[in-house]
Amino acid sequence: MLTACGGGNGNSTEPTPETSPVSGTISLLAGHIGGSGNVNAPGNAARFGRPANIAVDTAGNLYVTDESLNTIRKIALDGNVTTLAGAAPIPRVFGDLGRGSASFISPAGSADGTGTAARFNGPAGMAADVAGNIYVADSANHIIRKITPAGVVTTFAGAAGVSGSADGQGAAAQFLAPNGVAVDGAGNLYVSDFGNATIRKITPEGVVTTLAGTAEVRGTADGTGTTASFGALSGIAVDSMSNVYVTESGETYRLDSGHTVRKITPAGVVTTLAGTASMRGFTDGEGAAARFNAPRGIAVDSAGNLYVGDTGNSAIRKITPAGVVTTLAGGQTWSSSDGIGKAASFRYPRGVAVDGAGNVYVADTDNSTIRKITPAGAVTTLAGMSSATGYSDGAGDAARFGWPRGISVDGSGSVYVTDYLSHTVRKIAADGAVSTLAGNAGSSGFADGAGASARFDYPASVSVDGSSNIYVHDSVNNAIRKITPSGVVTTMAGDAGPVAADDTGNIYVASNYAIRKVTPGGAVTTLAGSSGPGVADGTGTAAHFSNPRAIFADGAGNVYVADGNAIRKITAAGVVTTIAGSVYVDGFVDGDGTAARFSEPGGLAVDDMGNIYVADRLNSAIRKVTPSGVVTTIVGRAGSEGILLGDLPGSLTTPSGIAIGPNGVLHVTSGGAVLKIRLQ
Numbered sequence: 001m002l003t004a005c006g007g008g009n010g011n012s013t014e015p016t017p018e019t020s021p022v023s024g025t026i027s028l029l030a031g032h033i034g035g036s037g038n039v040n041a042p043g044n045a046a047r048f049g050r051p052a053n054i055a056v057d058t059a060g061n062l063y064v065t066d067e068s069l070n071t072i073r074k075i076a077l078d079g080n081v082t083t084l085a086g087a088a089p090i091p092r093v094f095g096d097l098g099r100g101s102a103s104f105i106s107p108a109g110s111a112d113g114t115g116t117a118a119r120f121n122g123p124a125g126m127a128a129d130v131a132g133n134i135y136v137a138d139s140a141n142h143i144i145r146k147i148t149p150a151g152v153v154t155t156f157a158g159a160a161g162v163s164g165s166a167d168g169q170g171a172a173a174q175f176l177a178p179n180g181v182a183v184d185g186a187g188n189l190y191v192s193d194f195g196n197a198t199i200r201k202i203t204p205e206g207v208v209t210t211l212a213g214t215a216e217v218r219g220t221a222d223g224t225g226t227t228a229s230f231g232a233l234s235g236i237a238v239d240s241m242s243n244v245y246v247t248e249s250g251e252t253y254r255l256d257s258g259h260t261v262r263k264i265t266p267a268g269v270v271t272t273l274a275g276t277a278s279m280r281g282f283t284d285g286e287g288a289a290a291r292f293n294a295p296r297g298i299a300v301d302s303a304g305n306l307y308v309g310d311t312g313n314s315a316i317r318k319i320t321p322a323g324v325v326t327t328l329a330g331g332q333t334w335s336s337s338d339g340i341g342k343a344a345s346f347r348y349p350r351g352v353a354v355d356g357a358g359n360v361y362v363a364d365t366d367n368s369t370i371r372k373i374t375p376a377g378a379v380t381t382l383a384g385m386s387s388a389t390g391y392s393d394g395a396g397d398a399a400r401f402g403w404p405r406g407i408s409v410d411g412s413g414s415v416y417v418t419d420y421l422s423h424t425v426r427k428i429a430a431d432g433a434v435s436t437l438a439g440n441a442g443s444s445g446f447a448d449g450a451g452a453s454a455r456f457d458y459p460a461s462v463s464v465d466g467s468s469n470i471y472v473h474d475s476v477n478n479a480i481r482k483i484t485p486s487g488v489v490t491t492m493a494g495d496a497g498p499v500a501a502d503d504t505g506n507i508y509v510a511s512n513y514a515i516r517k518v519t520p521g522g523a524v525t526t527l528a529g530s531s532g533p534g535v536a537d538g539t540g541t542a543a544h545f546s547n548p549r550a551i552f553a554d555g556a557g558n559v560y561v562a563d564g565n566a567i568r569k570i571t572a573a574g575v576v577t578t579i580a581g582s583v584y585v586d587g588f589v590d591g592d593g594t595a596a597r598f599s600e601p602g603g604l605a606v607d608d609m610g611n612i613y614v615a616d617r618l619n620s621a622i623r624k625v626t627p628s629g630v631v632t633t634i635v636g637r638a639g640s641e642g643i644l645l646g647d648l649p650g651s652l653t654t655p656s657g658i659a660i661g662p663n664g665v666l667h668v669t670s671g672g673a674v675l676k677i678r679l680q
Contacts (some may be wrong), residue, residue, distance in 0.1 A: 004326045011408065021632045022624075023210065024679040026643075026650040029415070030399045034385035036368040037642020038069055038649050039081075046081035047642025047651075048073065048384045049347045051370060053180075053235075053297060055353030057128040062353070062361055062382075064370060065123040065136060070108050072123060072136065072147060073105055075370060075383050079533045082132075085118045085153050099518040110141045117144040118153035120145070123163065123234060125180030125192070125297075125351070132365060135189055135456035137178040144181060144191060144202065156189075157202050165196040165215035166208075173208035174201070176215075179237035190244050192233040197263055199230070199244060211244070212268045219258075220277035221270075228270035231258050231277070234480075235298040235351070237306065242266045245273065245306055253645035258577035259292045261308060261319060273306075273323050280363055282332055290325035292317065296423070297351035297363065307352045307360050314346045316373060328360065329379050329435035330628040334546045336367040336386035344379035346371065347386070387672060391422045391441040399460070401426070402441075404669040406462035407603070407657035408470070415659070415667055416470050417674060418459040425459060427481060428674060437470070437487050445478045456481065461550060461603075463656070468505035473509075475577060480509055480518075493518055502553040512547035514541075515559060515570060525563035535583045536576075537568075543576035546583050550615075550657075552604040566594075567612060567625055579612070579629045588619045589631075590640060596631035598623065613666060615655040622655060622677065636667075643671055648679075 037047030049068035053360040056062050062075040063084065070087030087107050109119025122140035129135070134147040135156065143158035144244035164174035176195025183189050187204035190211070198213035212228045219229030222387050234249040243265055250258025267597030274290045281291030293312030300306050306319040307328065315331040327342060335345040349371070351363035361382070369384035390400040402421030404473030409415050415428040416437070423440035436452045445455030456477035464470050470483040473496065482495040497510035505520040516527030525539065550562040565584035570576050580596045586595030601623075603615035610627040613634075621636030636652050644651035653671035659668050666677040 005078065008604060020483055022485075022648065022679050023635050024634075024648045025637065026645050026648065027676050027678075028397060028432075028645060029485050029667065029674045030102070030396055030432045031401050031404060031671075032397060033643040033645065033671065033673050035066075035387035035642065035671050037640070037651070037653055039640055039642040039644050040073075040083060041081060041644055042335070043079040043081075043383055044381065044385045045644055045646075046075075046383045047644075048095040048368045048396050049368070050365050051368065051384075052123070052353070052365060052368065053125045054353045054361050054363045055126045055128045055134060056353045056355045057132045057134075057359060058130055058356075059132070060355055061132075062370065063128065063134050064127060064363060065126050065351070066366075067123060070120045070123065070553055072120070072126070072134065079383065081383055082085070083116065085115055085147050085377050086120050086123075087116050103418045108140070110138070110143070110146075110155070110196055112154050113129075114153070114261060115151040118147075122180070125182075127181050127183045127189070128184045129187055130185065135179045135181050135183060137191060139179060139194070141675050142175045142177060142195075143188065144175070144178065145182075147162075157206050157208050163195065165193070165210075165494060167200075167210055173202075173206075178652075179234050180246070182236045182238040184238045185240065186242075188242075189365050190238050192236040192246050194233050196410045197230045197651060199233075199236070199246065204299055212264050212270050222262075222272055223270055225268040226466045228264075229253045230262070234296045235309070237298045237300045237675065239300045239303065239304050245298055245300060247292075247298050247308060248277075248338075249294040249296055249311065250278075261292070261295065261306065270357060274319050274325050280312070281314070282310075284317075284326050286325070289318075290323075297349070299360070301354045302356065307354055309349045309352045309362060310332040311348050311350055311365075312349055316346070316349065316352065316360060326427040329373050329377050334366075335367065336364070336381070338371075338485075340379070344373075344377075389672065391419070391424075393426075393434050393436055395434070396432040399428075399432075400650040401672050401674075403656075404672070404674055405602075405656045407659045407667055407669050407674065408462050408464040408474070409537055409659045409661040409667055410468045411662075412465045412468075413468070414468070414663045414672065416462050416464055417521055417657075418472060420458055420460060423456045423458065425456070425462065425470065438483050438489050444476070446479070448481075448490050450489070451487040454481075454483075454487075461498040461500075463499055463501040463507070463553075465501040465505050465507075467505065469501070469505070471499045471501050473497060481508065481558070492522075493524070493535050498548060498551050500551040502551040502560065503555055506553070506558050508544075508553050510551055510561070513545050513548075515548065515551065515561060516543070527575045528574045534653050535564075537584045538576055540574040543570075543574075543627075549600070549602055550604050552606055552612075554606045554610075558606075560606060561605055562598075562614065565598045565600065567598070567601065567604070568615060580625045580631050587617075589623070590633055591631055593629040596623075596625075596629075602655065603659075603669075604671070605660045607660055607664060609639065613658055613660070615658040617654050617656060619672075620652045620654055622652070622658065622666065643673060643675070645675075648677075 052067035166174035179194040180192035189202040199203035283291035297309035339624035345365035447455040566581035589597035597617035600618035612625040
């Protein structure tokens with residue numbers, strides 16, 4: 001049960017429409033809007049999940065395998081990012097997600113078709129032919145796919161779901177987790193068949209043969225054809241003379257292989273061009289004197305120079321035809337910064353591609369971005385935006401949060417945010433200036449006190465009363481903490497969950513499947529619910545709740561609860577009704593009352609007209625519920641995750657909290673940022 005700790009004067013998934021029913025804009029109040037996601041937009045406004053590999057066609061268009069989303073993305077010459085093939089993601093990740101966690105996954109499959117009707121399962125390496133067709137190593141399906149410029153996907157070689165090692169034509173051939181694919185000027189494909197440790201060749205007619213290596217025989221031996229052996233094959237490239245180059249990334253369970261670049265002639269003669277098997281490191285030099293650390297992607301230019309995504313070193317390396325290795329950009333600084341040569345930084349880059357002008361394009365995997373490197377080594381971010389984690393006070397986009405979660409706004413427009421991962425409570429002025437009101441960044445605990453001397457342990461929801469006192473659900477400490485406007489922290493109640501305050505200083509707390517009321521004098525009563533879980537509307541203890549995640553108290557004494565995947569209302573007399581959604585059924589459906597669907601709503605706010613605004617967390621959307629229970633989506637798009645500013649519907653990343661400020665402006669915590677949404 002809720003216990004007073006001190007007196008107080010404290011005050012099934014269907015897509016939603018793609019267009020918002022209201023007009024308005026999203027803007028940044030504070031924090032950083034970068035990170036992973038799934039947003040089609042120009043340049044830095046686009047979002048990627050985990051870009052694994054990259055290819056460039058003769059016209060200069062780029063193509064990216066977005067591994068975590070099971071999609072193929074295209075970046076046009078004007079910088080606009082679209083999805084060429086693969087299905088839009090759906091919300092199906094449960095649990096208490098952190099700021100950087102993806103809340104969408106893409107349905108895996110092996111279906112041929114056009115555009116979003118096609119399905120992939122772990123798309124890895126890719127290459128473009130002279131006609132603009134794209135070939136993809138669909139690794140988990142054990143097949144090679146072909147995509148026309150119009151987005152028509154067919155299976156070129158192998159049979160979906162059938163793994164093995166068999167030469168033959170089309171579906172008669174077998175692969176085992178193919179990792180990379182390259183295409184020569186005559187239309188022949190070359191495949192690094194990871195699971196079989198072999199190099200395969202596919203003619204334009206789909207006839208598959210083994211060029212080098214022996215199926216499932218792993219090693220580091222140079223030689224001809226089947227006498228050669230490979231370890232952890234990764235990327236593959238082919239030059240104008242049909243010489244094939246592969247990277248071996250190394251295997252954690254084999255210390256005697258990997259970290260090399262190998263060359264295979266058209267006759268199948270295998271040599272080691274650079275690096276030494278089992279010798280991990282970061283050294284420029286010639287041939288065996290050079291060192292790599294889990295090299296992955298590889299590309300070749302018209303002069304025969306190779307470019308390697310040296311993943312473990314977070315560097316891009318260049319290898320001349322004679323085997324001389326230099327570092328083109330980056331190197332052992334795991335970050336994201338543009339610059340010249342080693343002044344730039346990457347975070348575990350994988351795929352690389354090179355255009356006719358010698359520009360190198362990089363799938364910077366863990367930064368969720370696509371980078372461009374000029375021949376002089378100047379690095380810029382071409383598409384996507386990396387996340388910027390950290391903790392710092394400051395104005396607007398100079399501020400950083402660990403994970404802004406709960407949010408509340410007082411009458412003057414000051415915003416209060418619980419920084420969940422930093423164990424602090426932050427204050428944001430109307431101009432976006434962020435300061436730390438209470439707690440010490442990175443130092444968790446349980447201590448009352450003023451400002452930085454106080455300690456919290458993963459503070460979650462927050463609410464402010466009419467006197468600007470702040471109430472915080474200190475989640476791991478299982479307590480309600482009160483913070484005065486000057487930052488003095490006291491503990492008000494224990495054995496408690498999500499909290500809401502009204503203008504007169506009453507607070508409402510979810511505790512043991514019940515909603516309890518605490519007066520300014522500390523008197524505790526049960527408004528509705530009982531000590532056991534369940535789902536039932538009714539009055540007082542006859543009602544039951546299952547999983548109250550968020551609550552909100554309006555000026556008339558009504559309390560609103562996000563219970564599981566439903567929105568419920570409690571009157572001042574304790575009468576509980578379900579307004580919208582279904583507690584145990586998740587989804588993304590607009591509609592009337594219980595026909596609507598939510599997915600782990602994480603925050604609530606109610607305007608003066610009785611409209612409820614819901615931070616629908618795993619749908620990465622803001623939903624509006626009218627007093628009669630009609631649900632519409634006002635911010636966010638089906639299958640889109642990542643912060644996209646500008647006109648509605650925009651796009652969000654797992655919004656956790658929502659509050660209404662002066663003039664009806666919505667304030668939302670999303671990803672690593674606090675956003676303002678103005679409805680018109």
